[in-house]
Amino acid sequence: MYKDTAKLKFDALKGNKDALILGIESSCDETAAAVVRGGREVLGNVVASQIDIHKRFGGVVPEVASRNHTLALPGIIDEAISKAGISPDMLDAVAVTYGAGLIGALLVGVSSAKAYAYAINKPLIAVNHIEAHVSANYIADPLLEPPFCALVASGGHTLILDVPDHNSFVALGGTLDDALGEAFDKVARVLGLPYPGGPNVERLGREGSPSIALYKHPKGVRGDLSLSYSGLKTAVVNYVNTLKQKGLPVPVADVCASFTREALSLLVKTVTEAVSRAKRKRLVLAGGVASNGDLRACLAVAGRENGFDVTYPAPALCTDNAAMVASRAYFMARDGLGLADLSLNATSRIAF
Ligand code: KG4
Ligand code: ZN
Numbered sequence: 001m002y003k004d005t006a007k008l009k010f011d012a013l014k015g016n017k018d019a020l021i022l023g024i025e026s027s028c029d030e031t032a033a034a035v036v037r038g039g040r041e042v043l044g045n046v047v048a049s050q051i052d053i054h055k056r057f058g059g060v061v062p063e064v065a066s067r068n069h070t071l072a073l074p075g076i077i078d079e080a081i082s083k084a085g086i087s088p089d090m091l092d093a094v095a096v097t098y099g100a101g102l103i104g105a106l107l108v109g110v111s112s113a114k115a116y117a118y119a120i121n122k123p124l125i126a127v128n129h130i131e132a133h134v135s136a137n138y139i140a141d142p143l144l145e146p147p148f149c150a151l152v153a154s155g156g157h158t159l160i161l162d163v164p165d166h167n168s169f170v171a172l173g174g175t176l177d178d179a180l181g182e183a184f185d186k187v188a189r190v191l192g193l194p195y196p197g198g199p200n201v202e203r204l205g206r207e208g209s210p211s212i213a214l215y216k217h218p219k220g221v222r223g224d225l226s227l228s229y230s231g232l233k234t235a236v237v238n239y240v241n242t243l244k245q246k247g248l249p250v251p252v253a254d255v256c257a258s259f260t261r262e263a264l265s266l267l268v269k270t271v272t273e274a275v276s277r278a279k280r281k282r283l284v285l286a287g288g289v290a291s292n293g294d295l296r297a298c299l300a301v302a303g304r305e306n307g308f309d310v311t312y313p314a315p316a317l318c319t320d321n322a323a324m325v326a327s328r329a330y331f332m333a334r335d336g337l338g339l340a341d342l343s344l345n346a347t348s349r350i351a352f
Pocket of ligand 2 (some may be wrong): 288
């Protein structure tokens with residue numbers, strides 16, 4: 001019964017430019033819900049970060065994240081709907097991140113979304129977290145349309161994509177090991193900076209000089225556009241630990257600046273090469289690391305020199321949020337994609 005009505009209502013989304021979609025996101029340590037109209041207009045967007053809870057552990061503890069999502073999500077959904085100034089029956093669909101991410105954390109969002117969609121008798125749309133990050137750019141720039149290339153750089157992913165249309169994502173390159181955000185977080189940790197490390201490494205790096213030769217990074221772009229951060233991360237850890245063992249002071253700001261320069265230099269060259277190979281005129285940035293000012297600045301320069309524009313969302317839409325999930329669901333539903341039923345499961349990995 002639910003399945004049949006959900007399908008009919010899902011099909012009606014194709015022609016509905018004002019579709020109101022509730023997005024739910026719980027893949028890592030942010031519990032989030034948002035209501036978005038027409039894929040681009042955010043009516044209510046609530047993010048409850050668990051950063052303070054995980055800080056004392058120096059990183060996200062999966063079990064703790066799941067438990068806190070369970071506690072927070074019902075209130076967060078109500079708040080997003082109330083901020084949007086609507087009632088639940090006015091929603092046209094419920095969208096949820098089903099992967100990739102921490103399996104227990106994802107399951108909380110997926111179960112809640114299923115229950116909510118069933119209760120209000122509206123279709124459920126399953127959203128890929130990485131694709132959702134890209135969609136944040138449709139909110140940031142209301143006129144943005146594909147084709148373009150995208151760099152998704154977060155705590156879990158560093159991926160260069162070609163996006164020829166709203167619903168196609170082709171991997172052009174990316175990391176073979178650690179994600180860039182993960183490397184930022186590990187460097188911060190060895191330097192004794194609080195979690196999440198990225199913003200702290202960026203802030204301190206501005207006060208330092210990128211003068212330390214940490215690592216003999218291969219300078220040239222690799223033919224397969226692959227990247228690697230585990231060697232650089234280990235080099236920083238060894239450098240810092242050696243100083244500590246010798247009882248010497250660690251030049252924290254200089255390490256931050258030197259790591260950032262090293263981490264970004266090959267990334268910028270590789271992304272530039274990807275955009276050129278795909279023959280695109282625009283690059284969009286997504287994921288938590290996309291809020292890094294140095295990365296934005298370096299790519300803006302590369303864009304000017306190589307003939308492509310660079311778009312990026314405000315920091316609050318770069319890090320995990322549910323507005324991007326609702327936005328992604330809108331563009332999927334418009335093309336008849338993504339309808340899920342109550343057997344939807346979470347998945348920790350999704351390959352491109
Ligand atoms: O997208 P996101 O919120 O969660 C994941 O899907 O992983 O990204 C979080 C990551 C963390 O590793 C955090 O340290 C990094 O993004 N990050 C940054 C900055 N802000 C957040 N990395 C570098 N510079 C920043 N300003
Ligand atoms: Zn993310």
